[in-house]
Amino acid sequence: NDPDALLLIRRLLGYLPQNNQDEAPRGAGTDPPDRMEAALDSVVPDDPHRPYEMREIITGVVDDREFLEVHAHFAQNLLVGFARLDGQSVGIVAQQPAVLAGALDINSSVKGARFVRFCDAFNIPLVTFVDVPGFMPGTAQEHGGIIKHGAKLLYAYCEATVPKLAVITRKAYGGAYDVMSSKHIRGDLNLAWPSAEIAVMGPEGAIDIIFRGELARTQDQEATRARLAADYRQQIANPYIAAGRGYLDDIIEPRETRPRLISALRMLRGKRDRNPPKKHGNMPL
Known part of the structure; x- marks a missing residue:
């Protein structure tokens, strides 16, 4: 109804700057920045084939457990939305293992690319939670142009100059791992939980x-x-091997995720990153 729509618009605008030249909104956080969320230690199942609810991780990390999800009914294997960390507005991108095992397909790639570019346009830092087994296989995806559409998400992350933080919670396989804000495409901070598996394939x-x-x-x-x-x-697939090669900045206990992300955001507030001096790149369309 109309009152609910107006309240939702008001919430959304609270995460956005006045224009593209302003910094993302940053207020006084009410949630302690050093809060440890012990429940995160048991969210990811021991069985790597069992799904879990990624929203539990997101709400356990962000301020006051408030996550404003957008495009919630489209491409539900990828979650996107807005939240705050220590009062700082951030954009959240996360796989949803409970839907299609979190694999990237055409729709989720386009959904993610649009959201990443939106956040970059309005100076909103990006926080990515990764649990991706790869790109969705199948002739329907191939005939539909999964490589082209997957490249849109890759391009969006490569082009973004806002602070980019990523946490690998479980699977990070193949080309889909590269796409999800990895160190290989200018990720600023890349963390992993001990449950992470990073490899060419499963x-x-x-x-x-x-x-x-x-x-x-x-x-x-x-x-x-x-x-x-x-x-x-x-x-x-051991994450310590990836860390030894410089692909990860650290391997942390799940409960440490919130304070580590907040510390990184504070460090990156003065980030200055410019793309080559052209009007724009040639995005894969």
């Missing part, structure tokens, strides 16, 4: 390629697959 697909011969010879396929998958996670 264990199940990788062992079919790497250990094809061993799987063909084994008598107990199930036990061998389980052992090889565990080895892959430990020796290849």
Whole structure:
């Protein structure tokens, strides 16, 4: 109804600056910046195939647990919206593992690209929560141009000059990992939880390629697959390997996420980053 719509508009405008030359709104936060959220330690299931609700992580991190989600009914495998950290307005982009396992498809790529560019246009810092198993496979996605549309999200993150913070909560596989505000595309702060898995592909697909011969010879396929998958996670997808190569700034306990993000935002308030002196780039359309 009209009163609800007006209240929603008022909330939305509270996150936005007066114009594109102003800084994003920043007020006195009412939620302690050093608050540790112990509940975050148990949100991600031990079973990597089990879904969970990403909104629990977002609301556990942001000020007063307030997250204004936008485009909520479109491409629900990607969440976008506005929140505050220590009173600072931020844009949130996050995979939703409860829908399509959080995989990026055409619609979610376009949704994310538009939101990232909007935040960059109005000087709103970006906070990305990553749990992405890859791009959605299938002939329908390929015929629809998944590479072209996925490149829009990649381009948007590459082009953005606002502070860009990212937290990998679980899966970060293949090209989709690169797209989600990774260090490879000018991410300012990249953190991971101990549950993170960073690799070219997931264990199940990788062992079919790497250990094809061993799987063909084994008598107990199930036990061998389980052992090889565990080895892959430990020796290849382990986040400490990515951190050792400089792809992560730190690996933190989930409860530390809020104070670490706030500390980074404070550090990045004076960030100055300019793109090459052209009127605009050539976005993949």
